[in-house]
Amino acid sequence: MVNKFWPIFFMFWPILAIVSFVIAPSMNWWFPGPAMSPLGQQIDNLFYLILVIVTVTFVGTHVALGYVLWRGVDNKNTKAWFSHGSHNLEVLWSIAPAGILMFISLYQLDVWMEFRVKSHFPEGTTPVAEVTARQFEWRIRYPAPGKKLMTTPQADDLYTVNDLHVPFGRPVSIRLRAMDVQHSFFIPELRVKQDAVPGTVIPVWFEASKPGEYDLTCAELCGWGHYKMRGRVFAESESGFDKYIRTLQAEQNFDGVTQPEHSGAQIAEYGIEDSQ
Amino acid sequence: MSTLNPAADLSSHAHDDHGHHEIGFVKKYIFSTDHKMIGIQFLFTTLFMLLVGGALALGVRFQLAWPWRAMPLVSQVAELIGGPNFVAEGGQISPEFYTMLFTMHASVMIFLVIIPILAGAFGNFLIPLMIGADDMAFPVLNMLSYWFMWPAIVCFGMSFVVGGLNAAPAQGWTSYPVLSAIRDSAPGAGDAQTWWLFGLTLVGVSSMMGSVNYMTTIINMRAPGMTLFRMPLTIWSMFITAILQAFALPVLTAAGFMLVAERMLNFNFFVPGGLIINNGDPTVGGGQPLLWQHLFWFYSHPAVYIMLLPAMGMVSDMLACVVRKPIFGYKPMVYSMAAIAGLGFIVWGHHMFTSGMNPALGMTFMISTMMIALPSAVKVFNWIGTIWGGKVEFNTVTLNCIAFVSMFVVGGLSGIFMAAVPVDIYFHDTYFIVAHFHYVLFGATLFGCFGAIQFWFPKMWGRMMSERLGKAHFILTFIGFNGTFFPMHLLGIAGFPRRYADPYIHPYMEHLMPMNQFITICAVLMGVAQFLLIGNFISSIFIGKKAGRNPWNANGLEWTAPSPPGHGNFDILPVVYRGPYEYSSPLVDDRDYLMQTERLDPKPAKEREADDAPSDSGGDS
Numbered sequence: 073m074v075n076k077f078w079p080i081f082f083m084f085w086p087i088l089a090i091v092s093f094v095i096a097p098s099m100n101w102w103f104p105g106p107a108m109s110p111l112g113q114q115i116d117n118l119f120y121l122i123l124v125i126v127t128v129t130f131v132g133t134h135v136a137l138g139y140v141l142w143r144g145v146d147n148k149n150t151k152a153w154f155s156h157g158s159h160n161l162e163v164l165w166s167i168a169p170a171g172i173l174m175f176i177s178l179y180q181l182d183v184w185m186e187f188r189v190k191s192h193f194p195e196g197t198t199p200v201a202e203v204t205a206r207q208f209e210w211r212i213r214y215p216a217p218g219k220k221l222m223t224t225p226q227a228d229d230l231y232t233v234n235d236l237h238v239p240f241g242r243p244v245s246i247r248l249r250a251m252d253v254q255h256s257f258f259i260p261e262l263r264v265k266q267d268a269v270p271g272t273v274i275p276v277w278f279e280a281s282k283p284g285e286y287d288l289t290c291a292e293l294c295g296w297g298h299y300k301m302r303g304r305v306f307a308e309s310e311s312g313f314d315k316y317i318r319t320l321q322a323e324q325n326f327d328g329v330t331q332p333e334h335s336g337a338q339i340a341e342y343g344i345e346d347s348q
Numbered sequence: 349m350s351t352l353n354p355a356a357d358l359s360s361h362a363h364d365d366h367g368h369h370e371i372g373f374v375k376k377y378i379f380s381t382d383h384k385m386i387g388i389q390f391l392f393t394t395l396f397m398l399l400v401g402g403a404l405a406l407g408v409r410f411q412l413a414w415p416w417r418a419m420p421l422v423s424q425v426a427e428l429i430g431g432p433n434f435v436a437e438g439g440q441i442s443p444e445f446y447t448m449l450f451t452m453h454a455s456v457m458i459f460l461v462i463i464p465i466l467a468g469a470f471g472n473f474l475i476p477l478m479i480g481a482d483d484m485a486f487p488v489l490n491m492l493s494y495w496f497m498w499p500a501i502v503c504f505g506m507s508f509v510v511g512g513l514n515a516a517p518a519q520g521w522t523s524y525p526v527l528s529a530i531r532d533s534a535p536g537a538g539d540a541q542t543w544w545l546f547g548l549t550l551v552g553v554s555s556m557m558g559s560v561n562y563m564t565t566i567i568n569m570r571a572p573g574m575t576l577f578r579m580p581l582t583i584w585s586m587f588i589t590a591i592l593q594a595f596a597l598p599v600l601t602a603a604g605f606m607l608v609a610e611r612m613l614n615f616n617f618f619v620p621g622g623l624i625i626n627n628g629d630p631t632v633g634g635g636q637p638l639l640w641q642h643l644f645w646f647y648s649h650p651a652v653y654i655m656l657l658p659a660m661g662m663v664s665d666m667l668a669c670v671v672r673k674p675i676f677g678y679k680p681m682v683y684s685m686a687a688i689a690g691l692g693f694i695v696w697g698h699h700m701f702t703s704g705m706n707p708a709l710g711m712t713f714m715i716s717t718m719m720i721a722l723p724s725a726v727k728v729f730n731w732i733g734t735i736w737g738g739k740v741e742f743n744t745v746t747l748n749c750i751a752f753v754s755m756f757v758v759g760g761l762s763g764i765f766m767a768a769v770p771v772d773i774y775f776h777d778t779y780f781i782v783a784h785f786h787y788v789l790f791g792a793t794l795f796g797c798f799g800a801i802q803f804w805f806p807k808m809w810g811r812m813m814s815e816r817l818g819k820a821h822f823i824l825t826f827i828g829f830n831g832t833f834f835p836m837h838l839l840g841i842a843g844f845p846r847r848y849a850d851p852y853i854h855p856y857m858e859h860l861m862p863m864n865q866f867i868t869i870c871a872v873l874m875g876v877a878q879f880l881l882i883g884n885f886i887s888s889i890f891i892g893k894k895a896g897r898n899p900w901n902a903n904g905l906e907w908t909a910p911s912p913p914g915h916g917n918f919d920i921l922p923v924v925y926r927g928p929y930e931y932s933s934p935l936v937d938d939r940d941y942l943m944q945t946e947r948l949d950p951k952p953a954k955e956r957e958a959d960d961a962p963s964d965s966g967g968d969s
Contacts, residue, residue, distance in 0.1 A: 078742040081823075082750055085830055089758075092834065101838040101863065104856040115770050122768060126761045133757050136732050141750065144671060144740030151932035151940050153737030157677035161733070162726070166680075169725045173718040176768060181711055183770040188707035207533075207626065252625040253527040254637060256702065256777065260843035260856060263774045269637055269704045270526050271620025287856050291702075291777040291845050293520045295527060295534040296444040299848035 079141040086134040090127070104260045108286065108307075109279050112263030114183045121179075125172060190275065194243040197277045201236060202247040205255035205268040208297035210234050210288065217317050221247065223273075230320045236288065237316045238280065240307035245277035256292035259305055267292050280307035371915070379495070381487035382915060386494050387473030388808060391801075393497060394465035395882065401456035402875050406868075407449045411441045413861070413868035415850045444535045446849040447518035451536070454521035455504060455544065458655070459551045462789060464497060465797055466658040467558050467593070471586045473804065474662075475562055477906035477913065478580050480571025480922035485564040493557035496550055503547030507540040517544040520847065522648070525618035525640045529610050532626040542611060545604050552601045559590035559597075566590075571905065573924030577682070578944070580904055580928040581675065584682050585661025588689045592650045592657075596693070600647035603640060610635070641703055645696035653692045655789055657685055659796030660727060663752045665928070666803050667731060669902045670746040671738025672940050674929040677730045684723035684730075691720040701769050702776045710769050717767040724760050728753060739932075739940075744818030745900075748799030751826055755791025759784060762837060777847075780840020786833045798822065798881065805885075806899045810911040811892030814884050821880035828874025832867050839863065901941045903928050908945050923947070 096102050107113045185192040199221040202213040212235070215221045216228040238244045248257055250268035257276060258265045266276045280286065288303035308316065380386060410419055418440050441449070472490065476483055484490045508516045518536030519528040527533050528541055566587045570579070579587075609615035616633035618640045623631040668675045675681060697705065697713030731753045740746065762784040766772045775781065798821070805813045844857055851857045898907040905922045906913075922945045930942040942948075 075742075078747065078750075082754060085826075086754075089830075089834055092838070096838050096841070100859055101835075102841055104843050112774075115774055118768060119765065119771050119774075122765055122771065126764055130757060130761055133728060133732065134754065137735070137750070137754065140732055140735040140738070141740055144735055144738045145742075147737070147739045149739070151934075152671060152673040152739045154674065154932045154934055155676070155737065156674045156929075157680070157730070157733065161729075162677050162680045165729045166722065166726055170719075170722050173721055173764075174715075176764065177715045177718040180714075180768050180770050184707065184710060184714075187770065187773060188710065206624075250623075252623050253530075253533050254524055258777075258843075258845065260774075265702050265773050265776055267703045270623050271634075271636065272638075272704055274704045287854055289845060289854060293447070293524070293527065293847045296442075296447050296518065296849075298447070299443065299850050300853060302854055 075145050076142070079138055079145060082141060083134065083138040086130065090131070093127075104287075107261070107263050108281055108284070109262040109264070110281060111183070111187060111279065112261075114186075115263045118180050118183060122176060125176070187277075193245070193275075193277050194279070197243040197245050199247060199275070200238055200244045202249065203236060203257065203268075204249045204251050205257065205290065205294070205301075206251035207253065207295050208290070208301040210236065210257075210301070210303040211251070212236050214317060214320065217314070217321060223247075228321075230317065230324055232320065234288075234303040235306065236303060237306045237308060237313055239310050239313040240280040240283045241309075243277050243279040245275050248274045248276050253294050254292050255290050255294045255301070258289045258291035259286050260289070261286045262305075265291055280305070283307050283309060283312075379491060381483070381491045383472045383476050383484045383487070383490060384808070384913065384917075386490050387469050387471075389494050390464050390468035390472060390497075391470075391808075393494075393501075394461050394469055395885070397456055397460040397501075398465075399878065399882070401453055401461055402878060404449050404453035404456065406871060406875055407441065408446070408453060409864075409868040409871045411446050411449075411849060412851070413865040415852060416440055441849075442514055443849040444514040444518060447520075447534070447847065448514070448516040448536055450847060451518050451520050452504070452508070452516060455517070455547075457789075458521060458651070459548065460497070460501060460504070462655045462793055463551070463555060463651070466655065466793070467555065467562070467586070467589060468494065468497070470582075470658060470662060470797075470800055470804070471558065471562055471589075473808065474582055474906065475565055475586055476569070477807070477909060477917060478583050478904055479566060479569060479574055480905045480918065480924065481565060481569035482916040482918065484561050485569055486561050489557050490561050493554045493561065496554035496557065500547045500550035500554065503543050503550060507543035507547065510539045510543060511536065516540050522644060523607070523640075524644075525607065525610070525635075525637050526620075526623060526625065526631075529607060529619050530623075530625050530628075530631065531611070532628050542608065545608050545611075549601055549604045549608075552597050552604070555593055556597055556601075559593035562586055562590035563594065571922045571924050574905075574944075575924075577679070578924055578927045580661070581664040581678070581681055581685075582658070582661040585657045585659075585664075585685055588685050589654050589657045592654055592689050592692065596647045596650040596654075599643055603643035603647075606643075607640065638700070638703060638705060641700050642696070642705075645699045646693075649696040649699065650689075650692045652785075652788070653688055656793055657688065659752065659793040659800075660685065662800045662803075663749050663796045664731070664734075665904065666745050666799055667734050667749045667753075668929045668931060669803075669900050670743065670749065671735050671740050672931045673734055673738040674927075674931055675730070676733030676736070677726075678927065678929065680726055681730055684726045687723040688720060691716055691723070695720055698767060698772070701772045714767060714769045718764070721760060721764060721767070724756075728757055728760070744802045744813070744815055744822055745799045747819065747822045747826075748795045748802065751795040751822070752792050752799065755787050755795060755829075758834075759787030759791055762787065774843070775840055777845055778840040779836045779844045779846060782846055783833050783836035783840060786836070791829060791833070795825075798825070801881075801885065803900065804906075805888065805892075806895035807906055807909075807911050807913070809889050809892070810895055811888055811890075812895045812899060813888040813892060817880055817884035821877055821884060824877035824880065825874055828870045828872075828877055831870030832874055835863050835867055898943075901939070903930060903941050903943050905944055908943065920945075 107116045204211040212232045214230040248266055248268045250270040255268040262278050264278045284307055286305040288305050290301035515535040517540045518534055531538050606617045610617050616635045618635040618637050619631050619633055620635055621631055621633050664675055695717045697709055698717040701710050766775050802813050802818050852861055895911050897911055908922055909918050924944045925947055928944055932940045933942040936942050
């Protein structure tokens with residue numbers, strides 16, 4: 073049995089690996105929640121498809137490896153099997169993986185085209201904001217209520233930092249830019265990632281299927297503060313989004329001089345004394 | 349060859365130095381032109397750098413497990429030596445220092461460990477010995493290739509100190525502009541980055557000298573009878589690697605000079621106009637940051653295969669020897685290496701799926717990337733086929749080779765997730781990729797190197813390395829390695845991004861801290877285990893069991909030379925009669941190996957034809 077230690081050793085760790093993947097979701101070592109967007113759902117499905125194929129291959133190769141090692145230790149012949157290989161086997165194990173790999177690559181092209189190719193964006197994708205990344209924050213520019221997002225900043229545009237509000241339940245897009253170095257716009261729960269490249273404007277679309285608050289992080293090294301470039305994405309109902317934009321407009325246009333139509337609460341928020 | 353006198357040497361084997369004049373100390377041990385000494389110099393240098401790179405990695409790991417805590421030992425040492433900046437932090441890792449740690453960990457490991465240990469150490473030592481040459485084609489160039497490593501090391505070292513510890517290069521080993529092009533963009537983007545770029549260029553010069561030499565040597569200096577398809581797979585892998593290196597490296601060198609010109613001479617390649625960096629003046633110009641990424645990955649993706657192929661070749665040779673069986677499918681092994689090298693040139697875009705390049709390019713790069721998994725799979729199947737029906741004895745070499753195959757399977761399979769563009773949208777720049785490339789570069793390449801050190805050590809020093817220490821080193825490294833890198837797959841699935849000094853400020857990653865602490869403990873175990881390797885290596889030079897010419901009963905030409913071989917390598921002029929994998933051949937009855945140089949008694953023509961016929965895919969053709 074002593075000579076079987078090493079074949080068992082080499083079989084032991086794949087089992088541990090499989091077990092860790094099986095228990096991972098229940099231990100919360102898995103995706104940060106289910107995909108909160110239709111495209112993210114498709115990405116997850118692709119992930120699970122590849123996971124199945126890969127797991128079968130992983131188990132298969134390791135069972136084969138364990139088997140040949142086990143038999144190799146037992147080999148009591150004076151000489152090993154004198155074989156230089158088998159042409160048929162080579163053909164078989166070249167063509168089979170080639171077919172599987174080709175299937176994986178072609179099967180997923182649609183999802184990629186939907187995500188990145190502009191002509192394949194879902195119908196009715198509307199630009200809601202321009203997001204400009206800089207060290208180490210996200211600057212957001214919305215058009216004024218009722219207006220369209222223009223490529224150049226307009227006098228009545230509305231600005232915030234780090235908090236991106238979008239309506240949920242329909243595809244929206246942002247114009248992604250970088251003001252200084254390269255960054256990457258990453259919303260893990262929506263499975264969206266796109267680098268922000270200085271000098272280039274990249275349209276990114278996504279759709280939050282449920283209302284809620286999602287983390288926005290930077291996924292491309294942008295300097296010492298890369299880790300703290302935290303933003304939030306708020307997915308809201310149409311009316312909630314509308315209300316947010318109007319509030320933002322009111323706040324931005326508020327010049328510090330109390331107007332009768334402003335509520336006391338809003339003034340209190342800015343800590344400005346009633347000047348009457 | 350010219351230095352050999354076969355007639356004289358055949359009569360006196362022990363006479364190693366061929367009656368040449370004595371070589372002085374400096375010429376023999378320092379500025380040596382002997383490929384064996386240069387290989388050993390490379391090996392010592394890279395093993396030392398392995399410890400440096402490992403220490404940097406432990407710094408990274410410490411911060412991820414216990415963020416902002418004063419590092420044990422380091423904080424005390426910092427207080428003692430009163431280093432600048434570092435003391436102000438109280439031994440704590442600052443975010444600037446953290447970005448520098450992972451940047452230099454990658455730079456040291458890739459450019460000063462993995463590439464030079466494969467091509468520099470083993471390539472130099474093994475190529476002439478395995479093809480039956482007395483030295484490299486260009487011995488002086490060979491010497492220079494080692495001595496150009498040192499200016500590179502000095503440049504990398506300078507980049508640590510010119511701006512203080514908090515302002516070392518911190519742009520990642522990929523050094524993407526604009527971060528690396530504008531001095532104000534980060535503390536480490538000043539002079540440190542310039543020194544780093546010079547270091548990178550010098551490493552390239554060193555590699556280029558080596559690869560020109562390897563190609564010439566392998567093409568021109570093979571022993572009589574050593575046809576291309578009788579070459580050991582190690583030589584094939586070194587040959588293919590040298591070609592890859594020679595064609596890919598100039599692009600990186602050019603890119604490096606472009607970046608230097610951009611930084612120092614106000615050229616404009618990578619920085620677009622109108623950027624406001626760190627509240628400075630807007631930049632002027634019309635560069636494109638993606639240009640760097642294309643140029644960089646045009647080299648650095650083939651470089652991944654430069655960091656892998658030689659290990660594949662060496663493992664093939666070692667595996668056939670330890671299981672006493674011919675390699676399964678010799679020619680498919682050669683063709684798949686060539687396919688990996690060829691496809692390796694057209695897959696660089698898979699590093700840029702999320703970079704904003706034309707999405708149509710993403711599709712083509714995905715297909716070529718998927719296809720490169722095919723030759724890799726063929727190789728794995730052939731290794732398993734090689735063990736199939738063999739007589740397996742588990743010594744340290746076997747263990748490391750099996751680990752190589754097993755880890756390479758994981759690294760290869762995890763790559764498929766990222767080759768799939770839509771899935772890569774999520775996994776790009778998360779810890780999934782960190783797990784993936786450590787499985788390939790550490791799990792495969794370094795385990796292959798550990799095996800190779802054990803296997804060819806007797807040829808270097810005439811003594812064996814300790815089996816007991818070797819096995820202890822293997823088992824600790826293997827456990828530490830898998831404990832460190834396997835959980836990183838799960839971190840990646842959880843959306844844990846790379847290069848974060850403190851990921852836990854993001855609520856969705858808070859619960860991952862215990863897993864990171866587990867990883868760090870495993871990493872420390874793995875780091876400590878490397879001292880067993882170093883200890884075993886150094887002590888065995890002096891007290892190891894004496895080894896004869898052929899301690900492993902292997903077939904290759906290197907085992908016909910004395911251990912260690914003298915100047916000029918061979919005391920018997922090698923003539924090659926067959927391929928290198930004729931283990932357990934039925935042509936000989938009393939032993940299970942048949943050396944490449946062994947001339948069997950001529951048989952009647954008919955009988956000989958019958959014997960030769962079955963070995964169609966193997967060596968004898």
